[in-house]
Amino acid sequence: AQRVTQPEKLLSVFKGAPVELKCNYSYSGSPELFWYVQYSRQRLQLLLRHISRESIKGFTADLNKGETSFHLKKPFAQEEDSAMYYCALKGYGQNFVFGPGTRLSVLP
């Protein structure tokens, strides 16, 4: 079975502070991991994916197979980063499974 967990429902940080949104997964094969973001009144959209090893809007995420984690990090949070963040796993076929989400609130 494939499962994604995000332990924090809400994470509040001050502007300029580092931020880390945690994601853990369980999957028997080789997973593909993604972070999706939903800004207020906007559609759900891809932020980044582990296979690309990219940095988007200052965010990075590293897949740690030993710890089965894919935490999202940014060294200096901005107010515009406030949004709902979902970690997602693509397992067999086209089965994308989403974690419960973490709402990030960046305070001024």
Added chain:
Amino acid sequence: DTEVTQTPKHLVMGMTNKKSLKCEQHMGHRAMYWYKQKAKKPPELMFVYSYEKLSINESVPSRFSPECPNSSLLNLHLHALQPEDSALYLCASSQDGTGTAKLFFGSGTQLSVL
């Protein structure tokens, strides 16, 4: 065109009504999805079509009936729904069913069942 378009944006229906949700994409994507999202919850996968064939049905009740008339269109036919079916229904597409792909989401249809 890099968008997934869903209509209608809002729908109110009674438990005896029959209605349909529509989704369209013109990006040449060959996999299309229906997700259900309740308030403050993550999207839950309902159906996946790959190359116009139903490839995943996540044990969805038969009152939800998907249809993929062609590679650009995806419908969700609704009949005899229950109030607990009220939710945001999201359509998504991805390039194909193999390899790494990302999901493109529509803005959703907010469904209320009275």
